Amino acid sequence: MRISELSAQTGVPVPTIKYYLREGLLPEGERSAPTQAAYGEAHVQRLRVIRALITAGVSIAETRRVLEALDDPPADAHRLLGTAHAAITPPVDESLDLTAAQEAVAGLGWKPGMCDDAVLHDVARALQGLENAGFDLANGALPVYLKSMRDVADVEIAGVPTESVEAALRYVVLGSVLVEPLLLALRRVAQQVASAERFGGADAQ
């Protein structure tokens, strides 16, 4: 199909498609004439993934790394998650103190060597952000955070498809990125529901 048809089928404007082509997110179509290229079903699928990632707040650079991971999956199933997370996690910050993070994630069943440095640094960075703001977690909140996130991860990892590495990687990469906004949005609704139950006036019940 031509670029105008690709646009019509995906709802992505032609100038945006051309931008993704220039940024290397979308592979070039097959040249059918000097000024014309033909696009196929693979381009439609790829455009859907790009839009979903960018709408979820993933940057162009991170989207490129996620797509590279999808295009070139590691052979070892256990390495899939590391690849997926590396694509969407900021670089390791050597100056961070990991002690508090390691203590915290021990509550997830973590033992040394069980996860990439990048995600451990992410935990340390988040704890540092709370400390910098002088914010103390609610009493008993951390154990609930740990148990909840372990429950979430268990159901997610149990669902990893094993028929092919491609299917597994697609599930892991998109599941990591696209479920994040859902979890955060559900937390906000749950907070308002819990708040209505604790503090609510007549309008809330």
Added chain:
Amino acid sequence: MRISELSAQTGVPVPTIKYYLREGLLPEGERSAPTQAAYGEAHVQRLRVIRALITAGVSIAETRRVLEALDDPPADAHRLLGTAHAAITPPVDESLDLTAAQEAVAGLGWKPGMCDDAVLHDVARALQGLENAGFDLANGALPVYLKSMRDVADVEIAGVPTESVEAALRYVVLGSVLVEPLLLALRRVAQQVASAERFGGADAQ
């Protein structure tokens, strides 16, 4: 204190402080001379909050709205969360279909009128993002997401300090924003731990 001392005490460079002053995030100091202003402890506290929000990935515009909410809290405790969430949630998108979102959040104990439209639209947007990418949640994942986020919200709302509206709002606003990166980072570590347990080779155990 002078701007150079404010910088030394908070670790925020002077040009960055001047940028926050121009953007209206930080109130002007008290003029002590035509080209000099004096800053106090309130500026130190405010700068810590600004840095924490921006480091957590909150935009300048959202940071401004969060700070405005902190400066002008609503009188009604139940309205605090709505104010906090409105500051950090994208505007309502009238074109979104809320049916699936309302069905989902019923599992949190939600009933109509219990939360702001903005957070409900956030859930709808997240579900739409999954659908647009053609991504199906793992079997049984949604009920676990709902239970986990309700458990998280319960311990957080139980911890809202009630000695003053200011303290409650600070807790709610910062807790909403700053805990998000922690939860997401813990989920990634938990995924790698669960993956190591399911798929792990010798190097993972």
